Amino acid sequence: MRDLNLYDFKRALPRMSWTGENLYNLWRRSLGEPAKEIDFTRTQKSLFQQRWIAKRLIRAYHGDFINEKTFKRWYMPTTLPDVRPRRAQTEVQTTQLNKWAKLPKAVDKDAKSRRREIDGEDQEELPPRRIDVVIFRACLAHSVYDARRMVVHGQVLLNGKKHQNANTRLAPGDMVSVDPKVISFLQPRTLSADKSSEELAVEDLKDEIPASTEQSTPAAKDKTLTPFHLPAYASPFIFVPAYLEVSYPTCSVVYVRHPTARPGYSEIPTPYDADGEVVRLAWEWYSKVRPRNRSKRQLAREPENRQ
Incomplete structure (x- = not known):
C-alpha cells in the first residue's frame, strides 16, 4: 500500500498531512536527532x-x-x-x-x-498547481492523500464539471468544488478513547449556546449552520497560500494565479x-x-x- 508507514518515526519524513505523527516528524527534523542528518x-x-x-x-x-x-x-x-x-x-x-x-x-x-x-x-x-495539492492547501482535506482520493472517487468538480484526474495542473481562474459530505471537518465527531459521549455533548452544547443573551445573534441561534470540527494538532497547519481564494460556505477554492x-x-x-x-x-x-x-x-x- 502506498500509504503504509507514511509517518514512520525512524525515517521521520515530513508529509503533506495534518496528523499528529507528521507534526512530531516535523519537529524531529527541525530540532530532534534527525536534524543532524541535513x-x-x-x-x-x-x-x-x-x-x-x-x-x-x-x-x-x-x-x-x-x-x-x-x-x-x-x-x-x-x-x-x-x-x-x-x-x-x-x-x-x-x-x-x-x-x-x-x-x-x-x-x-x-x-x-x-x-x-x-x-x-x-x-x-x-506540483502546487496539481488539483489534489490545491484541495489540501485550501484546508479542505486532512492530507494530500485524502484530497487525491476525493478526486479519484468523483467527489470533486472542476469549473462545475465532475473531474477524476488527480494529475491535472490548474490554470489561473479555475474553480475547484468539493462535496461537503466527504469533508471530514463537517461530519459529526466520533467517540474517542479520551472523551465520552456526555463530554462531547457538553462541548457541542457550548458551541451552539452563546455565552450570554446580550451577545446572542440570529446567526448564533440558527440551528441550520453546519458545525465545524477541526481535528487535533491542526493549528500548525492552518494557513492558505496567497495564490488561492477559498470559500468555505460553498466548499470551493479558486486558483487565482501561479505561485x-x-x-x-x-x-x-x-x-x-x-x-x-x-x-x-x-x-x-x-x-x-x-x-x-x-x-x-x-x-x-x-x-x-x-x-
Whole structure:
C-alpha cells in the first residue's frame, strides 16, 4: 500500500498531512536527532550522499504521491525555486562551474538568462498547481492523500464539471468544488478513547449556546449552520497560500494565479528553507538524473496541463 508507514518515526519524513505523527516528524527534523542528518556544514558524507538525502526529503514532502518517473520527468528540478541572491563570481569559478555543468567553453553574455531558475514558464510544472495539492492547501482535506482520493472517487468538480484526474495542473481562474459530505471537518465527531459521549455533548452544547443573551445573534441561534470540527494538532497547519481564494460556505477554492518565487521570497509552502542546502542539493540531484529527451509517446503521457 502506498500509504503504509507514511509517518514512520525512524525515517521521520515530513508529509503533506495534518496528523499528529507528521507534526512530531516535523519537529524531529527541525530540532530532534534527525536534524543532524541535513546539517551539511560539517559532514563526512560524500557529495552524492548529500544530494541523495536532500532528494529523499524533498520527494517525501512534495511528490511521494506521484510516480517517481513522472515526478522527475515533469516536475523536477523546476519545482525547486532558486531564490538565493546571485553572487559575483570570478572568471576561474565561472569556468569551473561551466565545466561541471558540461557547458561549452565559450559562454556569451546572455548565459545567465539560460540558468535553470524559477520564472513564469517554469511555474507551469510545479506540483502546487496539481488539483489534489490545491484541495489540501485550501484546508479542505486532512492530507494530500485524502484530497487525491476525493478526486479519484468523483467527489470533486472542476469549473462545475465532475473531474477524476488527480494529475491535472490548474490554470489561473479555475474553480475547484468539493462535496461537503466527504469533508471530514463537517461530519459529526466520533467517540474517542479520551472523551465520552456526555463530554462531547457538553462541548457541542457550548458551541451552539452563546455565552450570554446580550451577545446572542440570529446567526448564533440558527440551528441550520453546519458545525465545524477541526481535528487535533491542526493549528500548525492552518494557513492558505496567497495564490488561492477559498470559500468555505460553498466548499470551493479558486486558483487565482501561479505561485511566485524570487530571490529572498517564495510562495511555495515547504518545511525547508527555499535558499537552504536541502533545496540546493536536491536541485543538483534532479538536474543530473532528470530525463531530457521527450519523445512523442512520453509527451502523450504528460500530466494534463490547463496552462
